[in-house]
Amino acid sequence: MMSEEVKKPWKDGLHSEKRGIRSGKSEDNMKQINKLLVANRGEIAVRIFRTLNRMGIATVAVYSEADRDSLHVQHADERYLLQGNSLSDTYLNIEQIIAIARECEADAIHPGYGFLSENPLFARAVEETGMIFAGPTAEAIALMGNKKEARVLAVSLGIPVIEGAVGSAEELAEKAGEMGYPVMIKAAAGGGGKGMRIAWSEKEFRELLESTQREAKNYFGNSEVYIEKYLADPRHIEIQLLADHDGNIVTLYERECSMQRRHQKIIEEAPAPNVSASLRNNLCEAAIKLAGKIGYRNAGTIEFLVKEDQFYFLEMNTRIQVEHPVSEMITGIDIVREQIMIAMGKPLSFTQNDIKISGHAIEARIYAEDPANGFLPSPGKVHFHKPPSGKGVRVETALSENGEISAMFDPMVSKLIVHGTTRETARKKLVKSLRHYVLLGIRTNIPFLIDLAGTSEFVEGKSNTNLVEHLQQNRKNVQPHIPDKELLAMAFLFAKPVKKETGNSTWQNIGYWRLLPDAHLLINREPLTHHYFYHNPHHLSVQKNNIHKDYRLVERTDDSLRIDVSGNIHTLYYHARNGEVFFHHEGVTAVVSHARYLGRETLRAINENPVLEGDSIVRAPMHGTVVKISVKEGESVAKGDTLLVLESMKMENKITATVMAYVKQIEVNQGDIIENDAPMIILTDKIVH
Structure with a gap:
């Protein structure tokens, strides 16, 4: 354990060794909220608005120019544009947000998560205006937001730390x-x-x-x-708390958050599998002890690392969590509603004994990223978005049928949450829902999540924070999804418009029906020649290795195809754009085009690697900001050496050399904001003088 002098920068509050404590009510803090501004964006703003609408509270959205078409803007009763282009000018601008709240005469501000949600200066500024901050006190945020001070507090209470x-x-x-x-x-x-x-x-x-x-x-x-x-292969388990002004504290029990990549959660679930009753009790008691000591109020989460049955305090998040829906789905408690009620000074309406665990819930975070390429962000235009639906299926997103995933923000597109009577029921529902989640136009982690949810480790509930990395390194059970190229080729030929189009349409570019024995196509930019038999516009067949397959078009809409393949029905979603057709089938996406209609960008992508021997241009794999240049002109670099660091979607990405070479010319400067595919560094195989 770390030898730290135990200071007391906090005020002693109420605490109890019992899991869930209650004290007498007080009417002193009662306030009414009639209009609330959400100082956030995206799916969490949409989710908060949903509860506020049910409570009859008027909603106010703030947005940057990049978010003009976001659902959170459309769902609010009032909306205000944040002036400026950077995050510091918009969603991190305390002065501007407070000014808007005053202008619209909001009673309260909810911070959501991220951005200003754990900034004590923001909480204090809200309170000083006389408005209600729908979160904890500025003092609690300041104390628990500083991980070092939070460790000191944990040590003083006898809670283990690493x-x-x-x-x-x-x-x-x-x-x-x-x-x-x-x-x-x-x-x-x-x-x-x-x-x-x-x-x-x-x-x-x-x-x-x-x-x-x-x-x-x-x-x-x-x-x-x-x-x-560093603790090798621990589990990441957290406790969800709710605390009111009267010192009443309850837990909504634990969440398992061990499935992570780059230290960020990608799959969360509640309750945590393979947790003993004694471990659950110990975690809940430690969480309540911490919250009670500082007189915490509102929603909060205490995070722990767990190795076998030994646990260590990690941190406290003094805000609503991204993964809060899984706790809501197993307890039936609307955490946002409780936040609002507590903010109005009302006591909790239930006790710990009232909170029961019902079934199992799992959440998967859908990211715009490329798992096959080190989870690099993949911002861009979404051409078609169709989330799954059904009983026990919940999707939180701010993306409509189409939209832009901006490089300015975190790459999370949405959250898919499922609930089942058992963990296995929920897991199967998750996989099925992921397979039916349609996102065309950008790379996503959906195929990766499907595979991850099917690994033996996840099925058995034996996850840890390094499992994703280990699985990728060993390529164990987690393999890239390979599209059915034959089905895609036939779908491409079936995807003829219902009505004749005029003008220079995609379908004029890719060609209408022709009685050709071969289809020369590109599938994910790889050439494919397919021999097929044309019967009629709704019936094609393929003869391969003495096996005959019939493909019959059962139904075609503007965005979907149902194809009968020798008696088996397949549903594909599609979107046509610029001579290419984007397809989704069973969680796998692909782009198909006629080989004779290649654009310059496609040709370059097919024929050019990021770094080649000889004079070669290292291009930006994404839109971003150059935060560090690690080489100088004339220097030699070995394979794997860092050339520069590019920040995109709030993540730093190392750009490395793929061959031994010399730095001929550096085309960018530190601090430059560059576009996808922009030239950054020129390498050569010759010594530079």
């Missing part, structure tokens, strides 16, 4: 050596998976320390970091 250290860069380097590598470098004001790096050796410690400090300053306005001894 061995760690604080200090200057030199002191941290020295203490890391004393503790032994690997160590985790963490932002003191961090959260949400940001501001975290694992240093495996002394050699890389300095570079990672600087990178973590830079990211911490960028996201949290505080470059302060500390280190902890």
Whole structure:
């Protein structure tokens, strides 16, 4: 355990060793909320508005120019444009948001998650105006938002923490050596998976320390970091709390959040599988002890790392969590509603004994990213979006049928939440729903999530925070989904418009029906020649390896095809654009076009690798900001060396050399904002003088 002097920067509040405590009511804090502004964007704003509408509270949205078409703007009663282009000018601009709240005469502000939600200056500014902050006090946010101070509090209460250290860069380097590598470098004001790096050796410690400090300053306005001894393959389990003004505290029990990539959760569930009653009780009691000590109120989450039955305090999130829906679905409690009721000064209307666990819920986060390429962000235009639906299926998103996934924000597109009577029922429902989740135009992690939910480790509830990385490294059970190229080729030929189109349409570009023995196509930019037999516009067949297959078009709409393949019905969704047709089938997406209609960008993508031998241009794999250039002109680089660091969608991405080469020319400067495919560095196989 870390040797830390126990200070008391907090005020003693109520606490109890019992799981769930109640005290007498007080009418002193009662206030009414008639109109509320949500100082956030995207799916969480939409989700908050839904509850506010049920409560009869008028809703106010704020939005940046990039979010003009977002659902959260459309769903609000009133909407106000945030002036400015950067996050600091818009969603992080306390002064502007407070001014809008005053202008529209809002009674309260809900911060959502991320952005200003854990900024004590924002909470205090709201309270000083006389408005209600739908969250904890500024003092609680300040204390628990500083991970170092939160550790001190945990230590004072006898709650285990992982061995760690604080200090200057030199002191941290020295203490890391004393503790032994690997160590985790963490932002003191961090959260949400940001501001975290694992240093495996002394050699890389300095570079990672600087990178973590830079990211911490960028996201949290505080470059302060500390280190902890790295705990191998732990589980990440958290406790959901609700606390009112009278000191009543209850838990909605635990959530399992161990399935992570890049320290960010991708699958969460409740209750956590394979948790003993004693471990659940110990976690809940520790969480209530922490919250009670500081007199916490509103919704909060205490996170722990768990190794076998030993647990360690990790951090407290003083806000609503991304994954809160799984707790709602197993308890039937609307956490946002409780936040609003508590903010109005009303006591909790239920006790711990009233809260029962019913069934099992699992949430999958849908990200615009490429799992096959290190989970690089994949912002861009969504041509068609059709989430799944059904009993026990819930989708939280701010994306309508189409829209733009901006590089300015986190790459999460939506959350898919399912509920079943048992964990296995919920897991199967998750897989089925993922297979029917249609997102055309961008790369997503949907196929990866489908595979992940089918691994033996996940099926058996044996996940840990490093499982995703281990599975990828070993390629065990998690393989890229390969589209059925024959089905796609036939679907492409069936996808003829119902009505004759005029003008220069996609269908004129790709060609109408022709009695050709071969279809020369590109599927995901790979050439394919397919021999088929034409019977009529609704019936094609293929003869291959002495096997005959009939393809019959059963139904065609503007965005879907139902095709009978020798008695088996397949449903595909599609969108035609610029000579290409985007398809979705069973969780897999693909782009199909006639080989003779290739655009310049497609040709370049087929024929050009990111880094080649000889003079070669290293191009940006995404829109982003150059935050660091790691090489100089004339230097030699080895395969795997970092050339520069590009920040996109709130994540830093190392751009590395794929061959040994020399840096001929650097085309960008630190701080430059560059577009996807922009030239960044020119490499050569010749010595540069």
